[in-house]
Amino acid sequence: MxxxxxxxxxxxxxxxxxxxxxxxxxxxxxxxxxxxxxxxxxxxxxxxxxxxxxxxxxxxxxxxxxxxxxxxxxxxxxxxxxxxxxxxxxxxxxxxxxDDYRRKLAKNRLSLEQEKDELLSWIHEMKTPLSAMHLMIDRVADETLRDQLTYEWLRIHLLLDKQLHQKRIATMENDVFIEQVALEPVIFQEIKALRSWCISKGIGFDVSLEAEDVLTDGKWLSFILRQILTNAVKYSESADILIKSEKKGEHVRLEITDFGRGIDPRDLPRIFDKGFTSAKDHQNSGATGMGLYLAKKAADFLHIRIDVKSKPGEGTTFILTFPKKNEFVRLAGM
Incomplete structure (x- = not known):
């Protein structure tokens, strides 16, 4: 000065x-x-x-x-x-x-809230025709055609679900309820949603849950698992996906292992970055680079640590470490 x-x-x-x-x-x-x-x-x-x-x-x-x-x-x-x-x-x-900035900020915030509400309303409205479409697909006699239509239906369903949670995650603190959640029904519900896709790719699941319950929010845990399992199925062919849980001290660890193409070591530190897609996915217009980014944001809020181990050509393991009870003091009142 x-x-x-x-x-x-x-x-x-x-x-x-x-x-x-x-x-x-x-x-x-x-x-x-x-x-x-x-x-x-x-x-x-x-x-x-x-x-x-x-x-x-x-x-x-x-x-x-x-x-x-x-x-x-x-x-x-x-x-x-x-x-x-x-x-x-x-x-x-x-x-x-x-004064000017505050007025503009309030106006932009109101505009964003209206846009968010309109988008959420549209997503919910889309669920009705999607449900009807799913029932119609189940009645298709040609098995090959039915599998193809089911896969495309699932893609739309997952994209809408991802968009829904992307809008909700900004106000996640208003949408969290911490409780003891049984892992088995959550995991099997997500596996069931991917069943037709897994059958068409010859993928099975080997589930072994030594630790059965975790302290978390069930809805957001389902979303996190959905992103990880979707990637595991997407990049695997004719192989089982292993899911196991165990108690490590006061923490519960949940491991999800696939035997797909694996992740390049150069890409591994960036897989949770917003919009990141690997070099192999650049030609894939369906890859948005948002799934793992949103999963990591939700996991961080729930104090769930996500570690990843991968070898190209051998597969990938996602390890979710759930917090202890005393780590939820801040979230318990929500």
Missing amino acids: IRKFFLERASWILFFLFVESFFLFIAYLDAAVPFDSILYMVFLSSILFLLFLAFRYRKETEFYRNLEEREGDLDYASVPEGESPFEKIVSEKMQSLL
């Missing part, structure tokens, strides 16, 4: 030094002017000028120091009150801008 102050007042300081030097120069040229007296006056005026600078530094920088330390929010109270005319101009202008 001192350096900025001297840079701001550099013209004043240079002007003062020029005047002092000019007086000394005149006294040096004119013998009638006592040089020692002028030198003494220059010395005294320099002392006074330094004291004046010190006083003005404290006076002038207080407002800007408070402004620099101000948090980047829209709170009026954090805007320092100016004392000098120029400081008052800055303070009043900032308050005017904050």
